[in-house]
Amino acid sequence: MPAALGCLFLCFFWVKTRAQTPTYYGQVQPILLANCTPCHRPGGGAPFPVLTCEDATNRASFIAHVTARRYMPPWFADPDFRSFHNQKILTNAEIETLRQWAGGGAPCGIPLGEVAVLQQDFEKNHPAPDQEVPMQQPFTIPGNNTEQFRIFILPTGTKEERYVQGIRFQPGNLELAHHARLMLDTTHLLRSDDGSEAGDTATQFTRLGVRLASQFWNGWVPGNFGEFYPDGFAKKLPANADIVLNMHYSPSPVPATDQSSVKLWFAPKPPERLVKPFILDENWIVNQPFVIPADTVVSFFLRSPPIPTDISLLSVLPHMHLLGKSFKAYALTPDNDVILLIKIDDWNFKWQMTYQFEHLLKLPKGTVVYAEAVYDNTAANPANPHNPPRETTYGWATFNEMMNLIFEYVDYREGDEGLSLFEKF
Numbered sequence: 001m002p003a004a005l006g007c008l009f010l011c012f013f014w015v016k017t018r019a020q021t022p023t024y025y026g027q028v029q030p031i032l033l034a035n036c037t038p039c040h041r042p043g044g045g046a047p048f049p050v051l052t053c054e055d056a057t058n059r060a061s062f063i064a065h066v067t068a069r070r071y072m073p074p075w076f077a078d079p080d081f082r083s084f085h086n087q088k089i090l091t092n093a094e095i096e097t098l099r100q101w102a103g104g105g106a107p108c109g110i111p112l113g114e115v116a117v118l119q120q121d122f123e124k125n126h127p128a129p130d131q132e133v134p135m136q137q138p139f140t141i142p143g144n145n146t147e148q149f150r151i152f153i154l155p156t157g158t159k160e161e162r163y164v165q166g167i168r169f170q171p172g173n174l175e176l177a178h179h180a181r182l183m184l185d186t187t188h189l190l191r192s193d194d195g196s197e198a199g200d201t202a203t204q205f206t207r208l209g210v211r212l213a214s215q216f217w218n219g220w221v222p223g224n225f226g227e228f229y230p231d232g233f234a235k236k237l238p239a240n241a242d243i244v245l246n247m248h249y250s251p252s253p254v255p256a257t258d259q260s261s262v263k264l265w266f267a268p269k270p271p272e273r274l275v276k277p278f279i280l281d282e283n284w285i286v287n288q289p290f291v292i293p294a295d296t297v298v299s300f301f302l303r304s305p306p307i308p309t310d311i312s313l314l315s316v317l318p319h320m321h322l323l324g325k326s327f328k329a330y331a332l333t334p335d336n337d338v339i340l341l342i343k344i345d346d347w348n349f350k351w352q353m354t355y356q357f358e359h360l361l362k363l364p365k366g367t368v369v370y371a372e373a374v375y376d377n378t379a380a381n382p383a384n385p386h387n388p389p390r391e392t393t394y395g396w397a398t399f400n401e402m403m404n405l406i407f408e409y410v411d412y413r414e415g416d417e418g419l420s421l422f423e424k425f
């Protein structure tokens, strides 16, 4: 190529790429709306909003940095193993767009008019809950810079059995609420535990071994605006049940208060299809005992009993604590078909997410579920709560360990494979 022509070509290319620095309103906002604003908006749980150009421009290089490292958006399940309905993963091209935008001075460009952010507003879609169940009193999070894991008992006081079609956990202190697990108790034996430390051996919760009416009723992390099922689907709320709330608060340098609540939308009549939990816990581990010696990396294998009837899975939630490293689950049908469920290579205790299947996922009668979890109890694990490492076993406290695989399911019906139950936020 003659030099002049080369220059012409290259200079043109240079001018063209310069001219094409992505703008906020042109290319960047759509990426942020799809992947960030469910959390990075007022009330969304993340530390700052990115809804306007000004919000985003001020943090452009930070945004480019955390996305390039894939630290944000938080997503831990391997999409090549299985992709999920609530999956948020940026493509390499999207990461590159954010990088070029930040590197090119983070221009705003021209707004194209009002943007439809409202669809992400759960409150707008589902106005008034039928009942709101608050924590009995505000809780003071101590200003001692330590994470807090607390149990709260929220009596519902409902006279009759109810069916819940919509459920939304409403954190009272969005800056400090990090995750929440809701369970149900009908014995009322846990009421004196209100406000106690999760895992404290003195609590009724730990001592009595109460059989909960539901060991898992709902899970919340930032960005979760609630679950609202289509007509005909609902969860049971037994009469006069207490909601047992297990709260994780981030550390705070100053005292702060929280009074979270649970918003409920009831189905007008008993549902045709009851949404139920299916929980595999440490009892199903095949290589017992569930003990992780100090200075070791250990794998535990869990195997379910054969599933007694055809079921359709809605969601999956693996649960481990700080020593957790990786988690993998799959199912084997009686015909020896392998159904891949979830694979997390880099477990992050802070993000106890509920992974929603894209469509109802059928497990035929006789299917066996297998899971494998790896725990790193060495000093090389930066999350290890003990230094030097200590032998660790089952318990509810953060410094204990757990291995749970929690599903929500309905009994199978013809055609479930095409059904998608969840709204998009």
Ligand code: HEC
Pocket (backbone or CB within 6 Å): 031, 032, 035, 036, 037, 038, 039, 040, 045, 046, 047, 059, 062, 063, 066, 067, 072, 073, 074, 088, 090, 222, 223
């Ligand atoms: C599921 C909710 C959620 C989504 C989706 C999400 N974030 Fe975040 N983000 C958070 C939370 C919560 C934090 C606070 C730090 C933490 O808890 O890990 C945070 C922190 C950040 C930080 C500060 C990091 C630091 O070290 O302080 C940046 C920058 C950020 N997010 C950018 C983004 C961008 C850009 C996207 C989309 C591409 C995004 N986030 C998607 C919840 C989310």
